[in-house]
Amino acid sequence: MKSNQDIIDLIKRGHLPYIKVGVFDIDGVLRGKYVGHDKAISALENGFGFCDVVLGWDIHDQLYDNAEFTGWHTGYPDVNVRLLSETFRRLPFEDSIPFVLGEFTDRAEAICPRGLLRRVIEKANKMGFRASAGCEFEFFVFDETPDTVREKRYHNMKSITPGNFGYSMLRSGVHNAFHRKLLDTFRLTGIELEGLHTETGPGVIEAAIRVDDVLAAADKASLFKTFTKIIAQQEGWMATFMAKWSKDVPGQSGHIHLSLQDKDGNSAFYDPKSEHGISETMRHFIGGQQALMPDLLSMYAPTVNSFRRLVPGFWAPTVATWGIENRTCALRAILGGEKSHRVECRVPGADINPYIAIAAALASGLYGIAKKLEPDDPVNGNAYDQTFANERQLPHSLWDAADRFKHSFAARGLFGDEFVDHYAATREWEVREFRKAITDWELERYFEII
Secondary structure, eight states: OOSHHHHHHHHHHHTOSEEEEEEEOTTSOEEEEEEEHHHHHHHHHHOEEEEGGGGSBOTTOOBOSSOSSSSTTTTOOEEEEEEOGGGOEEEGGGTTEEEEEEEEOGGGGGGOHHHHHHHHHHHHHHTTOEEEEEEEEEEEEESOOHHHHHHTTTOSOOBSSOSOOTTOHHHHHHTHHHHHHHHHHHHHTTOOEEEEEEOSSTTEEEEEEOOEEHHHHHHHHHHHHHHHHHHHHHTTOEEEOOSOSOTTSOOOBOOEEEEEEOTTSOBSSBOTTSGGGBOHHHHHHHHHHHHHHHHHHHHHSOSTTHHHHOSTTSSOOSBOOEEESOTTSSEEEEOOHHHHOEEEEOOOBTTOOHHHHHHHHHHHHHHHHHHTOOOOOOOOSOGGGSOOOGGGBOOSSHHHHHHHHHTOHHHHHHHOHHHHHHHHHHHHHHHHHHHTOOOHHHHHHHTTTO
8 A cells, every 4th residue: 555545545445344453562562453444544544542551561561660651640641653554464364354553653753663663764764775674583383272371380381393303394294284374374464474494493483584675574573473473373372482481492583684775776785895795884784783782682682581592502692793604693794695695683582572673783783884883803613612802792681781771872872862761661670570470490499498
């Protein structure tokens, strides 16, 4: 759809009784509702009000007590949402009902995840670049339901397949109906998958989403997570995008691939005259990502659980390193030539809010270009076995990461005080909620013996 009027015409022409609309919150959770024929037309013409509590509570609808933007002190008023014609798609798993994404505006725009990324893209455009991105996600699928996992208290859950069997033609053949439903659903919703295969671990699948302009790529990545969970539950299964659900299996990644093109559409990352074809722009982009990664880690690792994955030897980096085609590094320079020279950020897990994580990766790269930052020498061999300077070390916990983000002058310059203050507060809240919990490890270790 080229405009909201096109959607209005469709609604009127088809006498559609309702459509579905949604917005993504700070945690990347899709919040929305069905709206009737007349309300849909009004919302497409003028926007609509949405209770700002969706920006003032966590993933369990628990109200933040440390946020300035909204709370009991503001009375939780409505904020404005504009609907975006470019996000229109039909939902094949809901009888092809029309669906449109929205974006928070006015006073909420400063902390809107999609708005955050849009502002970073605008900065890239002013610098003469067009940015492209593609995301890869790993997710585990269980032969469970929301009821059974609660009955089991998340213990002894049954994966759809046993054992480790990466790139298995056997597993994907046996479960071809589910794989085909994923492939067909995302093709029909304009979220084309470049690849879908089993990964190492019981019931784990990896999907690579086709590259697109950055904002469209973030929309697709965010919707991919929600739609995958819906499709799985319609099958009587559950998909999880936790960074690490078990100590016995690998974590789940959410890698981000980024590239820049100049105003003529040529790769800004490729220079055939430079070593490895890496242009000065690409080198400075990597330098910025490397320099700011410790400050921005909470944008890549947004949950307490994120840090269970960021340990040596689990295909997840613990230091802001980079290398050429090196998967032990935080940043992997991929030498694809003029068409696909790019940088893969390997820090994020599958639990990211794609808008926020991509904003961090792109903004830090642009920062490096603007400041002409030089990266370290690329790492050869196993990055886990090497020693690096203290400034390259990543924070070890969400609390430390949020505190570093909150006090980062660079982050405030890139994203604004309002976003930094609000986002840091939400991550600190997440840690405070975790600290209330008594874990199974504590009970098993201390209950009888201490």
